[in-house]
Amino acid sequence: MLQVRNASVFFPARDGRTVHALDRASLDIDAGSIVVALGASGCGKSTLLNAIAGFLPLSEGAITLDGQPVEKPGADRGVVFQKDTLLPWKTVAENVALGLKFAGLPARRRRERAEELLGLVGLEDFADATPHELSGGMRQRVGIARALATDPKILLMDEPFGALDSLTREQMQELLIDVWARTGKRIFFITHSIEEALFLGTTVVVMSPRPGRITARFDLDFVRRFAADRDVRAVLSDPRFAELHDEIRNIVHRPSHEGRRGGQREGWLQ
Ligand SMILES: Nc1ncnc2c1ncn2[C@@H]1O[C@H](COP(=O)(O)OP(=O)(O)OP(=O)(O)O)[C@@H](O)[C@H]1O
Numbered sequence: 001m002l003q004v005r006n007a008s009v010f011f012p013a014r015d016g017r018t019v020h021a022l023d024r025a026s027l028d029i030d031a032g033s034i035v036v037a038l039g040a041s042g043c044g045k046s047t048l049l050n051a052i053a054g055f056l057p058l059s060e061g062a063i064t065l066d067g068q069p070v071e072k073p074g075a076d077r078g079v080v081f082q083k084d085t086l087l088p089w090k091t092v093a094e095n096v097a098l099g100l101k102f103a104g105l106p107a108r109r110r111r112e113r114a115e116e117l118l119g120l121v122g123l124e125d126f127a128d129a130t131p132h133e134l135s136g137g138m139r140q141r142v143g144i145a146r147a148l149a150t151d152p153k154i155l156l157m158d159e160p161f162g163a164l165d166s167l168t169r170e171q172m173q174e175l176l177i178d179v180w181a182r183t184g185k186r187i188f189f190i191t192h193s194i195e196e197a198l199f200l201g202t203t204v205v206v207m208s209p210r211p212g213r214i215t216a217r218f219d220l221d222f223v224r225r226f227a228a229d230r231d232v233r234a235v236l237s238d239p240r241f242a243e244l245h246d247e248i249r250n251i252v253h254r255p256s257h258e259g260r261r262g263g264q265r266e267g268w269l270q
Pocket residue numbers: 011012013019020021039040041042043044045046047048212
């Protein structure tokens with residue numbers, strides 16, 4: 001279990017004031033779940049992810065992974081960003097195996113593991129290609145394979161498909177569901193897209209800005225349905241999908257002061 005408890009992050013702003021980037025966020029990410037954080041720009045999504053990744057210290061609160069405090073980056077958390085961070089002078093397989101090299105695994109084992117993971121993301125034929133030979137979607141696949149290389153307990157994904165065209169994005173969403181179904185990895189995923197959140201999340205948390213707060217939570221089963229029957233149309237044409245889309249849209253677009261007034265969902269996690 002990954003637990004975030006009353007996590008707050010303050011940044012000093014240029015004008016001498018303090019930016020309250022994350023305000024008492026609490027969240028549980030169980031084994032096998034995909035928790036999606038959704039919200040307008042600046043509501044603290046990346047701050048929350050960076051804190052879970054151990055890139056950023058909390059100002060208040062705590063994060064634990066299977067009972068261990070998260071205080072710095074570690075191989076138990078794999079991270080994928082919107083912009084890929086592949087090393088252009090290394091082959092695809094070498095990029096995937098980078099973390100394993102740091103972990104001291106011998107070259108043959110690294111190669112085997114890289115090939116296994118490239119198979120998982122549908123790039124078995126590209127092990128010896130270099131990143132510049134790949135499309136944006138393929139590079140993100142490599143990023144996912146690389147994040148999985150050390151067999152982390154959780155995958156942290158910060159708008160990983162945000163820069164892709166819509167068709168590639170849909171393919172990547174389906175690929176991610178396959179990876180999730182086959183590896184059982186828990187995933188924390190950030191997006192601006194309500195549709196993407198509804199399609200991928202076993203839980204969707206909606207965040208509001210200034211201060212960055214979790215203001216609503218929805219537990220969903222669209223992704224499990226898709227994983228079972230791979231019928232996109234059945235999911236997208238489910239009336240509940242459209243209802244939730246509207247409901248979340250209203251929350252995302254409501255002025256943040258209303259979100260704090262103590263409606264039914266407000267403060268659900270605190
Ligand atoms: N290092 C920093 N120094 C000062 N302010 C920061 C810093 N990092 C983030 N912030 C501020 O904290 C708030 C939350 O930022 P964050 O990047 O977490 O939001 P976000 O929801 O991920 O946004 P986006 O969707 O645009 O990526 C913003 O107001 C941002 O300007």
